[in-house]
Amino acid sequence: xxxxxxxxxxxxxxxxxxxxxxxxxxxxxxxxxxxxxxxxxxxxxxxxxxxxxxxxxxxxxxxxxxxxxxxxxxxxxxxxxxxxxxxxxxxxxxxxxxxxxx
Amino acid sequence: xxxxxxxxxxxxxxxxxxxxxxxxxxxxxxxxxxxxxxxxxxxxxxxxxxxxxxxxxxxxxxxxxxxxxxxxxxxxxxxxxxxxxxxxxxxxxxxxxxxxxxxxxxxxxxxxxxxxxxxxxxxxxxxxxxxxxxxxxxxxxxxxxxxxxxxxxxxxxxxxxxxxxxxxxxxxxxxxxxxxxxxxxxxxxxxxxxxxxxxxxxxxxxxxxxxxxxxxxxxxxxxxxxxxxxxxxxxxxxxxxxxxxxxxxxxxxxxxxxxxxxxxxxxxxxxxxxxxxxxxxxxxxxxxxxxxxxxxxxxxxxxxxxxxxxxxxxxxxxxxxxxxxxxxxxxxxxxxxxxxxxxxxxxxxxxxxxxxxxxxxxxxxxxxxxxxxxxxxxxxxxxxxxxxxxxxxxxxxxxxxxxxxxxxxx
Numbered sequence: 294x295x296x297x298x299x300x301x302x303x304x305x306x307x308x309x310x311x312x313x314x315x316x317x318x319x320x321x322x323x324x325x326x327x328x329x330x331x332x333x334x335x336x337x338x339x340x341x342x343x344x345x346x347x348x349x350x351x352x353x354x355x356x357x358x359x360x361x362x363x364x365x366x367x368x369x370x371x372x373x374x375x376x377x378x379x380x381x382x383x384x385x386x387x388x389x390x391x392x393x394x395x
Numbered sequence: 396x397x398x399x400x401x402x403x404x405x406x407x408x409x410x411x412x413x414x415x416x417x418x419x420x421x422x423x424x425x426x427x428x429x430x431x432x433x434x435x436x437x438x439x440x441x442x443x444x445x446x447x448x449x450x451x452x453x454x455x456x457x458x459x460x461x462x463x464x465x466x467x468x469x470x471x472x473x474x475x476x477x478x479x480x481x482x483x484x485x486x487x488x489x490x491x492x493x494x495x496x497x498x499x500x501x502x503x504x505x506x507x508x509x510x511x512x513x514x515x516x517x518x519x520x521x522x523x524x525x526x527x528x529x530x531x532x533x534x535x536x537x538x539x540x541x542x543x544x545x546x547x548x549x550x551x552x553x554x555x556x557x558x559x560x561x562x563x564x565x566x567x568x569x570x571x572x573x574x575x576x577x578x579x580x581x582x583x584x585x586x587x588x589x590x591x592x593x594x595x596x597x598x599x600x601x602x603x604x605x606x607x608x609x610x611x612x613x614x615x616x617x618x619x620x621x622x623x624x625x626x627x628x629x630x631x632x633x634x635x636x637x638x639x640x641x642x643x644x645x646x647x648x649x650x651x652x653x654x655x656x657x658x659x660x661x662x663x664x665x666x667x668x669x670x671x672x673x674x675x676x677x678x679x680x681x682x683x684x685x686x687x688x689x690x691x692x693x694x695x696x697x698x699x700x701x702x703x704x705x706x707x708x709x710x711x712x713x714x715x716x717x718x719x720x721x722x723x724x725x726x727x728x729x730x731x732x733x734x735x736x737x738x739x740x741x742x743x744x745x746x747x748x749x750x751x752x753x754x755x756x757x758x759x760x761x762x763x764x765x766x767x768x769x770x771x772x773x774x775x776x777x778x779x780x781x782x783x784x785x786x787x788x789x790x791x792x793x794x795x796x797x798x799x800x801x802x803x804x805x
Contacts (some may be wrong), residue, residue: 322461353690355551356587356617357551357661357662359764360663361661367617367631368619368631370631371617371630371631371632375632376615376632377589377615380589380615
């Protein structure tokens with residue numbers, strides 16, 4: 294479905310995750326963050342850029358992996374993106390919601 | 396003489412031994428299987444043990460009785476795999492050379508991954524039911540427990556049989572009702588996921604069942620530690636959930652052998668091609684069941700479907716033919732919902748569980764994603780199927796290795 298984010302028409306799925314990363318830019322991330330009550334700081338962007346890089350390299354994302362990444366520990370990850378940091382940060386990053394691997 | 400070596404004589408390894416024994420030319424190939432244990436446990440039975448539905452005798456047999464004649468069974472602990480040298484080294488110093496290696500070493504719980512989990516309350520008010528010892532200790536506890544806060548908890552995904560914790564919560568509801576003490580027990584289901592299950596349609600159905608049974612759900616809970624003194628589980632965001640009885644599914648990991656051999660990922664699962672089941676790093680190494688990192692459920696049904704496809708791929712591999720990219724992540728799981736009923740779900744990598752009929756499209760007799768007594772009978776019958784057909788590699792009639800889309804409401 295199409296949704297207007299930061300004044301642009303963007304393709305998202307039912308849960309609001311971007312379908313095409315090429316439509317992503319920082320203003321889109323900013324708008325999604327706002328919707329989720331996250332105030333983006335340079336540290337937030339650092340983490341988002343890291344997640345986008347991992348996604349580009351096809352690394353499956355999990356809280357455990359992020360905790361071991363040396364980019365951020367789990368405690369801080371929760372502090373930056375409270376309540377479901379992986380869900381919220383990937384949405385802001387414009388990448389798919391990580392499959393929890395069943 | 397060439398050798399196929401199978402590591403692990405659990406569900407997956409035993410099935411492979413039986414399949415290959417039928418298919419391989421014994422003049423050219425010998426098959427050996429290694430395990431350090433003596434007993435073969437019907438692991439789905441661990442769910443029923445705490446509620447006195449199954450006894451230990453129902454779920455324990457010997458490994459030996461399921462290994463076919465003509466396959467040699469070696470008992471012992473493996474020290475290391477040396478995939479560059481095509482060798483497996485045993486702890487006792489023996490080296491075993493192989494031509495083809497099948498890794499079927501499974502997954503197990505690692506409570507030590509969470510601070511305080513294996514603390515002073517372990518097996519006093521903190522239990523697991525993914526081991527025989529854990530399920531038995533929990534049975535003894537439940538026989539005398541007089542009520543309070545029961546918390547059923549998943550530490551992190553992936554875990555073996557991802558629906559088992561939900562089934563545990565449903566069965567607990569039934570169990571306490573039967574004991575006429577349901578009103579004395581508050582049941583809370585705590586999960587790192589956003590809902591009861593990861594796939595949307597099944598989550599909807601299961602969330603509804605939780606509500607109906609008055610089971611509270613706490614989602615998006617990533618546990619940081621267990622506080623043994625205050626009897627709380629605490630997540631990274633500082634959320635606290637109190638318990639009188641914690642039934643947890645600790646982090647699951649592949650065998651430490653993978654770490655020693657430098658062949659696993661950060662959870663000791665072996666990187667595996669999800670369609671062919673060949674190791675991503677070594678051509679003559681194949682991985683089946685819970686030991687692999689493929690994004691399918693860690694479940695016996697998955698290993699069963701994998702075994703049919705892997706057998707064919709191993710035959711192709713030894714004839715130098717291209718492998719079939721046939722494994723689709725097919726899983727088929729009964730979900731006990733208590734009160735003598737069960738749900739059935741059937742899904743794969745790309746298709747989530749939905750409503751429908753199984754195995755005959757439009758007919759059934761089993762209904763998908765709906766509670767029924769027939770499904771419950773199916774689940775109980777499954778123990779017989781497991782011992783008498785599944786382990787022996789007998790094809791289960793009408794149930795194909797690849798998932799069928801017919802008869803399902805997408």
